[in-house]
Amino acid sequence: MRFALFSAAVSTALVGAAVAFGAGAAAAVEPIAQPDRIGVQLSHAETQAVAGGPLPAVVTMFVPLNRIGVGLKADTGIYKDENGGVHASLRQAIGEAANHPDGTITLFVNAPGTRNGRVLDVYQNWS
16 A cells, blocks of 8 residues: 555656646656556656756655666666666666657656565666
């Protein structure tokens, strides 16, 4: 139950922040539900709004970087070490997607105890 409430609160905050920080009334947030996590697919405009707004900093105030997973595109410019560790801030990972003409992100809040202890997963998307 706590996961459902936490997930709903975080998802609502993400959608609200995207709209409030420039995504506009024509927002195309797509909710995604999976058995062990819940998330949203943001449009390009929403991704840009999140990248340029305070949300990445606010999230990292509450979620340690070692509890955030980042799914990088193959042609990323972000360094990933041999153990799979991503050496970038949340803002850099989101910003890289936002800087591509069709770049978007997918954000997931994971259920406690799943996904190797990660709380949040961010996936970059572009052509």
